[in-house]
Amino acid sequence: MLIILLLYCLLGFWVLWSPGALKKYSALLIALLQLGSFAYFLSHVPYVREGFIKSQFISWIPQLGLDFHVQIDGLSLLYALLVTFIGALVFLYAKAYMKKYANKSRFYFFLTWFSGAMLGLVLSVNLIQLFVFWELTSLFSFLLISFFNEKESSRKAAFQSLFVTGFGGLCLLVGIVLIGSHVGSYSLSDWISASNEIKASSIYTPSLILIFLGVFTKSAQFPFHFWLPWAMQAPTPVSAYLHSATMVKAGVFLLMRLNPVLGGTELWMGILPVVGSITMLVGAYMSITQTDIKAIFAYTTISSLGVLVFLMGIDTKVAVKAALVFLVVHAFYKAALFMLAGYIDKQCGTRDITRLGGLIKQLPLTFIVSALALFSMAGLPPMIGFIGKELIYEASVQATDLGFFILIMGVVANVFMVAVSIYFLHRVFIRKRAVELKVPLVNLYVFGPLVLSVLSLLLGVWPDALTIFLEPALEVVRAGEVAFKLQVWHGFNLVFVTSFFTVLGGAVLAWVLIISKTFMAEWRKFNRQFFTINLTDVFFTTFTQVISYAVTHTKRIQHGYNRYYIMSILLFTTLMIGIQLFLQTGWELPKQVSFQPFVLTGIIGVTAIATLVTSVSQTRINAIIAMGVLGYGISLIYLYYSAVDLAITQIIVETLTLIMFVIVLKKLPEFSSYSKKIPILRDVFIALCFGGVMTLLALKALDVELSHPISDYFIQNSYLKAYGKNVVNVILVDFRALDTMGEVIVLAVAAIGVYSLIRMKMKQS
């Protein structure tokens, strides 16, 4: 199993980097890989039917309960078979479909990795590992949807789907971690054995809702469904794969996986049927008035996902059975229909249903295959779709409180499904209209849909073949309830009557739509006016508004005015130091001030005057001369207080600074006064406060008792160990030589900076 996952990963890179001559076999190669793993999983069917489970385990971070744990049981086997089987057909289809496009190797790389991630997802039984694969599918579907990244709509659609599913993914992670930390393990088997304890604990409700959010966003449930129709921007093979067997089914998969852990409670049976049935109805209703044939199938996908979710919510044996059957049914016909839609698009150059027509003569095979797939979608006998729909009705009746409503909603939704199937068939194939074909028929396009449609038909006639795969899956979801019987004829009962009227209602609706020339147009108009709230617009509007809100508010702090930043820093520093000095007791200001020795007093006085002159001087040269006086004054102070090296350095640096200033200033303008009187007064006030507090700080510093063991060490060992008599020098070049090297590097960097700035200037002039 692990080897298969590894193969997906490696062959993904192979198709990305393989030499050009081999590139045209990429699709075939991956299709073979899919087929090979399909065969591998198929070989496990008898084994799993015996009740065995095959698992592989690699310890990853055992301290955190993280292991790499994959497992083949009934449920993962069913999903793995679907993913690989439809995957193989999709790659064959992509070989034909993608022929003319650029960047094919990138496309196959994404799609291969996506398949691998999906396979990893369904095989995972460690929940954290499952989450990682879950996010990988989101990520790769983002890359696939945005494959035509030169189109803005593709980028927007991809971003939207990533944002929605990413949001759900984070919720899911929190939910998983909540339960995981409660149970103390992330292994599914531990969760199942702790099921009752989890349901009784206080974390059950929040974690269930968080996990549901993950499921609803991934499986496009109302009100998160809006990303799915937009995802049609992807190349059609991607749509056929993502919206039939993979991506969107991941949410339903998680519901099935966690049903033994979290299912059966009032909350579970309360939320899921409501959300699911609303989604079912919304999707089915919206699908009818779409004009883009891919959008029609996108909305019916939403509807079908709603069906699956509400079936899981009813949570009886029949409901889960119905869900499993419908899962397969839907995967088969929807993959087929998307592939056909892509083919029609290629042939006619349009996906607009109002411009299509009369294809029955030109594409008879496509017509037959489409008809089979659409009949399965409509739930007409003898397709497998019929059995699926019968089971859904049967399960709906069982829903505890809401049974009747759900049944009615299900009937209404199915009426729409039947109508849209017939309407589609008539519009695209039967009605008289000449549409020019663009490309000659390529059998590869129809191969996949043909296989899937014929399978849908055969399984409808011999449904027992399907039970082989579904029984073990049912055993996993609802332990102990295995007996599984599928039949076409259920007898003349309520379910059959409902089914009959569904078909009748759908046919009548379709007939009205076909006969009346204006009805459809009116309906579209009505929908446009009535459903003015477009969730996608809401999404993007909210998004831009959040950003603009953040921008306005950030601008208040990050305004770009240097002096206000400095002002904030100064005021804050003043305030903090002031508070600290005020709070700190046990020290006093010195009582008397001595002016001895007068030499030093003189130096300090001169320095102070020079400082004042520097700040108020209106000419540059005066300011700079005063600044020099100030620097030399300070160096004399250093000299007086035994800091010979400081004095020397200060004098050198001061001189160099002066020279630099004079050189640069020659090329620069005179001082200009930008500020008015009030800002100047304000700045003076701030500066005085700051200076005052710093004076207090200096006085406080005088009062601090110092102990300097490090200095003692330096003094004692300066000559003995470093053979230098000047301790300050020895510190710099020996004891702390590394720091000095850092300093030298800083200077070197500054020098390089100055040099390059000046050179740049010369080049320009």
Added chain:
Amino acid sequence: MDVLLAILIGILYSAGAYLVLRRSVVRFIIGLVILSNATNLLIFLSGGLVEGKPAFVDESGYLVFLTDPSPQALILTAIVIGFGIVVFTLALYAKFYKVSGSDDIDDLKQTDTPEA
């Protein structure tokens, strides 16, 4: 004398703060110079003032009443780094003036030129 030095530090900080709040770039740079001088002096003062006993040792390797060498080593580094900063800022400013013809820090509000 300590008190006078403390007052001088206060004056230096005030002048530095006032100058870095100016819009003229040259004044801003002079403010930086003064602020770094003020900080050096503050560290020097808090290290303790000792008259006429520089941190030199003789061959016996031990003299007790020396001035504290550690703050001096720190300040020495700070002076040199401060010099590096000032020189670089000056060069940057010269370049900025050459390109934009402006001496006003408020013209530095954007990272990009509006019409690129």
